[in-house]
Amino acid sequence: MEAISSVPLGYYLSLSAIIFAIGAVGVLTRRNAIIIFMCIELMLNSVNLTLVAFSTFLGDATGQIFVLFVMAVAAAEAAIGLAIFLAMYRNNKTINVDEINLLKW
Amino acid sequence: MDLSLLFFIVLGIIAIIGAIGTVASKNPVTSAMSLVLHFFMLAGLYLTLQAQFMAVLQILVYAGAIMVLVIFVIMLLNLGKESQAEGGGGIRKYAGLAFGAVLGTQVVLLLVLSHNKFGELQSKAAEISTVEAIGQVLFSDYLFQFETITLLLLVAVMGALILARRRRSHESYSN
Incomplete structure (x- = not known):
């Protein structure tokens, strides 16, 4: 088994770029804070795919370590972000980001 | 066409469908389920890259822990369809779509043009x-960063508890 994966690296990177663009469109166009949060997870995961692809093709485990760290940061972000959404919903009865303008001048 | 390329194409197409479903669906629960489908397809892509540990972690951490939390909050807040707010900003929607199209074509074009740079790289995952x-x-190399991540998770748990706690300073048991 000389060539384990016959899929070229560019295919993985292109797929990751497409998924990142879809996530960016979601962050820009949606107004529900939870859906914006899920689109951010989408973008984080596309970057994870890039890191794992490079890690495999370069033969270096460091990329997978970074994916581990990104997952830990995403878990912390999920806990904090959803707690903020709960507090916002309790105060404003909405999590539409257009109607939350406390910090907007 | 060999088998791994076939797997990649099928998994990639379903992953893109899941991502579009996440972004485009009006109902937050449908959106979250599409995202779970996307995460499973991504775990399959990690398997085609011979990264089994990452695939298991992807399912455990993302599809297991994080998405359960998200769906729990969606159910708790009882969010219906976004009816009134989504119709307003038409120009923002088109601007966002144009931005995404430009970003996607730019990056894919860049990768296609630099394809011969990656051509000689062979997978050596074994x-x-x-x-x-x-x-x-x-x-060994990342021990300090690992310990910092544990500290980050501890602070995140404490912060989530403090943020989500119900404050009873002004009114007591009003709701």
Whole structure:
């Protein structure tokens, strides 16, 4: 088994770029804070795919370590972000980001 | 066409469908379920990259822990369809779509044009993708970062508890 994966690296990177663009469109166009949060997870995961692809093709485990760290940061972000959404919903009865303008001048 | 390329194409197409479903669906629960489908397809893509440990972690952490939390909050807040707010900003929607199209074509074009740079890279995952190899690197070269991540998770748990706690300073038991 000389060539384990016959899929070229560019295919993985292109797929990751497409998924990142879809996530960016979601962050820009949606107004529900939870859906914006899920689109951010989408973008984080596309970057994870890039890191794992490079890690495999370069033969270096460091990329997978970074994916581990990104997952830990995403878990912390999920806990904090959803707690903020709960507090916002309790105060404003909405999590539409257009109607939350406390910090907007 | 060999088998791994076929797997890649099928998994990639379903992953893109899941991502579009996440972004485009009006109902937050449908959106979350599409995202779970996307995460499973991504775990399959990690398997085609010979990164088994990452695939298991993807399912455990993302599809298991994080998405359960998200769906729990969606159910708790009882969010219906976004009816009134989504119709307003037409120009923002088109601007966002145009931005995404430009970003996507730009990056894919860049990759296609630089394809010969990656052409000679061959997959050599056999020696790095075991849990043993990852643990070796994680607990020797990245030990300090690992400990910092544990501190981050501790602070995140405490912060989530403080943020989500119901404050009873002004009114007591009003709701």
